[in-house]
Amino acid sequence: MVSLKQMVCVAVAMLAMSTLARAEDGFPFGTELTLEALPQAGSKRIPNIEIGDNGEVVLELWCKGGKGQFSVAGNTVIFVPGQIQDRSCPPARAQADDDLVAALGSVETWKRQGDVLTLIGPKSLRFRTTGN
DSSP states (O other): OOOHHHHHHHHHHHHHHHHHHHHHHSOOTTEEEEESOOOOTTOOOOOEEEEOTTSEEEEEOSSOEEEEEEEEETTEEEEEEEEEEOOOOOHHHHHHHHHHHHHHHTOOEEEEETTEEEEESSSOEEEEEOOO
16 A cells, blocks of 8 residues: 555655756756857867856857847747857858858747757757756
């Protein structure tokens, strides 16, 4: 026979596991993510984004850097780029940075599976949680 204490423990464990699963699959506010991409020729740098708790974004691209803002409602996402700093980049890296900012600006939806965030639009972008 199952005791009341055992039933309560099972219910609490199930609630904790469902909350954890939802947190892992939610939009990664308060997280730093790295683009799944190869470095540009002559560099080891790969773009990353740091998403604040309110959707504010700090971008470090292949060469340029800047800020932006994510707005999320359900699985819909909008990225609005802010000021992007031109850091005297070589033309190929500057173009890659501009293309990435444009791709971020055209995303429409998102999905998250574990530590991978996929931003879906005309060009899908995959970011992985940066681990220490």
